[in-house]
Amino acid sequence: MASSKKIIRKKDFSLLQRMYLPEIFRGLMTTFLQMFKPKITHQYPEVRFHPPASFRGRPVLVEEQGVERCVACGLCSRVCPALAIEVQASETDLEKERYPVKFEINMVRCIFCGFCEEVCPEEAIVMSNEYELAFSSQEEAIFGKDKLLIPAEKLKERLEFLKQNR
């Protein structure tokens, strides 16, 4: 380590240091002063944290006019380092030809890396700002289309963020 020198303790303490008490008061002062600074602790769950657009919450599927953007190409599934995504494609009469009959993300596997969002050719899967994920069983942690589909309007912030940072 480059800074190893700094952590070696000096053998000779100064007089002030040897007196001990002044340093204690200095520490207490720092603590005391904090009381007059603005509070940053949230009273969760009454008060909730609203993450910025760059936050990577649980991945969700973008829904537009009642249908998912996803074409079930399976690229997110392939790129996912945690193998969290399972997609089963099928044919639709819509112009996009393919759609996912089944789209499941195993939230116990997901590591919130955002690779799925990055690889998606349709901007159909994005990282939302949802971070409240608690399950009582592993089965419950597998999110199907019912939980994944979110209307595009609700994902505006993230979609805008992606547009600007591409």
Added chain:
Amino acid sequence: MAKITIDGIAYEVDPKLTVIQAARDHGIKIPHFCWHPKLSVAGNCRMCLVEIEKMPKLAIACATQVAEGMVVKTQSERVQKARNAVMEFLLINHPLDCPICDEAGECKLQDYTYKYSIGYSRFNEDKVHKPKRIQLGPNVMLDVERCIMCSRCVRFADEIAKQPVLTFTQRGDHVVLTTFPGTQLDNPYSMNVIELCPVGALTGTDFRFKARVWEMSSTESTCTGCARGCNINIWVRNNEILRLTPRQNEEVNSAWMCDFGRLQTFKDVNSEKRLSGPLMRKEGILSSVGWDEAIAAAASELRLFKKSEIAGLGSAYASNEDNYAFQKFMKDVLGTKNVDFVRHLKEGDEDAFLLRADKTANTRGAEEVGVKPGEGGSNIDAIIQGIKNGSIKALYALEDDIAAIPEIAGVLSNLELLIVHSSIQNETTAAADIVFSSSTYAEKHGTLTNFQGRVQRIRPAVVTLEQDRALDGFAMSRWDKFASHNDRWGRPIKKDARPSWRIVSAVASAVGGKMKFNSADDVFREISEKVQAFKGLNYQKIGNTGVMSKTASRAVPVV
């Protein structure tokens, strides 16, 4: 022999070859779309342009014959530039369909785009749009936008399938592949154009959108649709067969297979009607029982009959190993000579190409390993007669729906005991007293002997309850490798089935006979020692493309 130089290395090649063939024979890959070793030369894609010294312009390697002293460069700057240009030209109107295209992952255009294109597009104008989702025939779909007009499919229909119904209409970038009015691509080999098509313009109606190619594992095996035994790959995801594709074997099927084999032979493996675990008739109703109970019951029931009252039917659908173990059990353990099997010939249902009239995969093998009457024993006709007149009271039948044959169906009710091996519920299992659920061809190791006398391997691609994909050395996809119990896809349906040779050996031991086989390999080792046709063969020698059995007179090459 002509002396030529390719990329600075001298080779001696047959002067009849073209440059692309000569290069290929020496492992030098020249990129190409329209050229195919099994089809005539069209020379229209221009991808195989190479530089030949003393020729003013670049030449297409597929239509240039080698000549003495020829110096070919396949990697020069001029060639690279030409490839870049061809790729750019092909991609101008090619849709950005890869995410929804079944070919993605095994697409020549994709691969070559990575290897030979400049990596970006200079084309800002609108792409030409053409019809999508066109049903070319019952089994093949066409997406004209993706077509690169290589004409491979047209030539296949003309030259190999002999059904010239495909053609191009329009000109320039408006060219459209289509069938002649009033015709469709419905020959028995139509689906070969799917692999032949270098892009995703032609896709299979059956497989369409089922899976991405990288999600499946593939296993080398043999088709069981008829006595030809075309070499195939079995593609599996989540323990389910999704498609079969032909595998090249010059001696058997060239590079092709028929649509029947491709579509129908694996449906039984995935079928809803699959049996899982043995069944036994209790108070008139077939009910599920454990293996030990069924095996013990079969043995004790069989012991009640005299040797001459028992008959055994092997199966032309079952492997050599199954049939060998079966006839050994019948003849050596039970001591009956009434052993034969049912032939399934459909006269007139063959052609001059691949299809055979014999609709089973292993007639020849069943005969060779000894599924035939012992001296003075009854053949199939005599067995039917015997059941009718009551001299045969117990029948043990291997993997064949014998009750679907009217002559046999009529007499089955005379039997006092019917033991059946079957992988699916059918009329025979409905009439049986004891049913053993047997593995399909896609769940076991084994060999089949085709009509030529070629011994070919089948390999397991689907796991049954007693197997483990990783521990038993199956082909594994990425999904198989990393599956855990809390993934839905990590819990595939596994059928409780066992290979027939194993079931038969277990029943034989329960009867008191000596039959100890631990693996298909074991059974085959004994076959190779005891049966003349298999002398000296083993699984390693059979390999991926099979070997001729010792009794085969000569290879019958593919037309």
